[in-house]
Amino acid sequence: MTRSRAQPKSEPLFTPIFLVLCFTSFLCLMMLVVRSAQIGDDRYRFLLWNLFLAWLPLIVSMAASGADRLLSGLPSARGLVLAVLGVGWLLLYPNAPYLTTDFIHLIMNPVYSWRQSTGSLLVWYDLVVFFLFAWCGLLLGYESMRQFHRLVGSHLGAAAGWLFIVAVSFLGGFGVYLGRVIRLNSWDVIFSPFRLLDSVLGGINANGFIFTMLFGVLILIVYLSLYCLRFMGGFRPHDIVGNGPPSYHNS
Template structure:
């Protein structure tokens, strides 16, 4: 029994760095936002608060793997300030401007109670769209499994019975967060009498997320770069859209997202219907 624990422990130390938890944390953010924006009554306040607490715990656990990157960013900013680097100073000025505008808008919203909820909804919608690509991004995390296990330093049985099930479960759960988010969008459109927009909205979101996944996986951009460094995001976007190879990769990602979403959507709705049958005492086989 001891050698089993030792093999698992060594495998985790050689390979696992906490990125699973961090990526799941980012995938759950848009799903939680979707419940608040599009389907508020579907999740009671207590369960929503509990889900937020659980997501925060996942983020805290996963943050450890991101600390070296945060330290490098902080050291880079400090060096930029010390050397009076124009790009760093401009970036700090931009962030200060964003914070002042956000503070001013917040104060104005709370003074204007009749428009507060509407503006907060739109701010939430923008945040939802910015973070949504993080959910299907977990599909690309299979690369971590390939890189981590291809060196041959981890026992085969640990890879087969521990890492592969663990990573597949994380990928499925993360992508399910994407499916649930879009189902909540669909519910909102139906409630507003906009059923005809369901398919165009889904396709548009798939295309947007495919582009976001490319920027995240290959260019290594993050959702918050839109605020932190918008000029680089804009330049990268224009360069990507005018290059043939990135467009081909994005198109392939779009097709993959569309197909997998359709499959998982049917599974999710089927499970929901099965639960409904069980609660009402109906036989699902009839």
């Protein structure tokens, strides 16, 4: 009798959640187009750029999952590629939950005073638009994080996978702070590294800490909630660490 472990099943490119994300992104675009056509106001078109940036971490995580499969016979090359893609993903990841902070444009808009706006269809329309963009960003972040969770868990173990999730959640919260409050961008790592370093050091204060904790908890709760829903839908815990249950066969 010999013991062997089943290999993790590779996921198709166009999973249901990927198709939902494509549809939601298209819906966000169309709602802004309708808004602009109806009232001649395109002030919120910046949401499309932010949504594009939110897609980047998922694209990188999909590339990492593909590289992990394609380079399975070349462990050294696979490790190097995954490390580079992992760093790139970590820098891009805050762009996904960043979309939740765009609600500030809705909150601070003087047009939406409570007494004047509760009966206005526009305020409710805009509320749905902002929510869809924010929800799409959170889903993009979840799906890209889940793919790296699977990679880390399969190579380093389940405990390391969950430690990765907790660490990335709060690093992502700090990244959102750097983007929204300090007004940094992911590409500042390449084009303005010294400004980035100064801003990171300057962001280590009470306000930055509280902001990071708030958004870190938000990211973590969203991930755990969606993970549990996936698990309740028949997802097996060993899928996340990349190893199936032991199976036995005659040698």
